[in-house]
Amino acid sequence: MTAFPATAPRLGLYPVVDSVDWIERLLGAGVRTLQLRIKDQPDEAAEAAVAQAIALGKRYDARLFINDYWRLAIKHHAYGVHLGQEDLDVADLKQIHQAGLRLGISTHDDAELDRALALQPSYIALGHIFPTRTKEMPSAPQGLAELQRHLARLSHIPTVAIGGISVARAPAVLATGVGSIAVVSAITQADDWREATRTLLALAEPEPFA
Numbered sequence: 777m778t779a780f781p782a783t784a785p786r787l788g789l790y791p792v793v794d795s796v797d798w799i800e801r802l803l804g805a806g807v808r809t810l811q812l813r814i815k816d817q818p819d820e821a822a823e824a825a826v827a828q829a830i831a832l833g834k835r836y837d838a839r840l841f842i843n844d845y846w847r848l849a850i851k852h853h854a855y856g857v858h859l860g861q862e863d864l865d866v867a868d869l870k871q872i873h874q875a876g877l878r879l880g881i882s883t884h885d886d887a888e889l890d891r892a893l894a895l896q897p898s899y900i901a902l903g904h905i906f907p908t909r910t911k912e913m914p915s916a917p918q919g920l921a922e923l924q925r926h927l928a929r930l931s932h933i934p935t936v937a938i939g940g941i942s943v944a945r946a947p948a949v950l951a952t953g954v955g956s957i958a959v960v961s962a963i964t965q966a967d968d969w970r971e972a973t974r975t976l977l978a979l980a981e982p983e984p985f986a
């Protein structure tokens with residue numbers, strides 16, 4: 777199999793959210809890379825939300841990744857799919873590739889990174905960087921030094937850091953040179969999600985120097 781289609785070299789702010797309402801709010805706030813992450817529903821229950829999120833993503837010309845539901849992502853012509861290591865065991869990567877979808881893959885250590893790189897995905901996600909309350913993690917947080925070490929072998933592919941990234945921690949994460957910060961609670965649990973989004977966008981996607 778050849779490489780999966782390219783995405784932007786630096787994906788910037790990448791919110792990961794669980795509803796169409798959040799997708800719509802964030803697109804309206806100027807976010808252009810985002811993920812619909814619905815967990816543990818049968819395809820039939822998730823399909824309407826997946827289809828609506830994809831349609832919204834197209835309306836805003838955004839990079840909308842669908843987490844897990846790769847069959848629905850193909851059916852509704854998503855921009856891309858995000859898969860973790862367990863998802864890779866069951867997903868039909870050939871079908872995703874033939875449908876022309878971008879593919880992002882989660883990694884948590886060197887072995888997972890080796891496996892992901894061999895598949896030539898559109899981006900590699902590295903997590904979890906800090907402790908997170910959003911998802912139960914079987915491994916320890918990687919921390920910034922480990923993130924930096926992984927990035928040294930990833931100069932040829934877009935990268936995303938995820939896990940426990942708050943507004944306060946974002947500058948240190950971005951200082952590693954990672955191309956994107958994926959966040960859940962920093963936006964969805966913020967006292968003022970608009971302000972959090974504005975701040976994270978400004979940090980992760982600064983205006984090019986004129």
Ligand SMILES: Cc1ncc(COP(=O)(O)OP(=O)(O)O)c(N)n1
Pocket residue numbers: 792811813843844858859860861863880881882901902903911936938958
């Ligand atoms: C950008 C990004 N990185 C990592 C993940 C985690 O994916 P996965 O390991 O498949 O776990 P679930 O999200 O499916 O619980 C992600 N979704 N997005």
Ligand SMILES: Cc1nc(C(=O)O)sc1CCOP(=O)(O)O
Pocket residue numbers: 792882883902903904905907908909910911938939940941958959960961962
């Ligand atoms: C969904 C997910 N995947 C992770 C990984 O490391 O693969 S960490 C994570 C949760 C991220 O949420 P928050 O920004 O609230 O910490």
Ligand SMILES: [Mg+2]
Pocket residue numbers: 843844858859860863
């Ligand atoms: Mg998954």
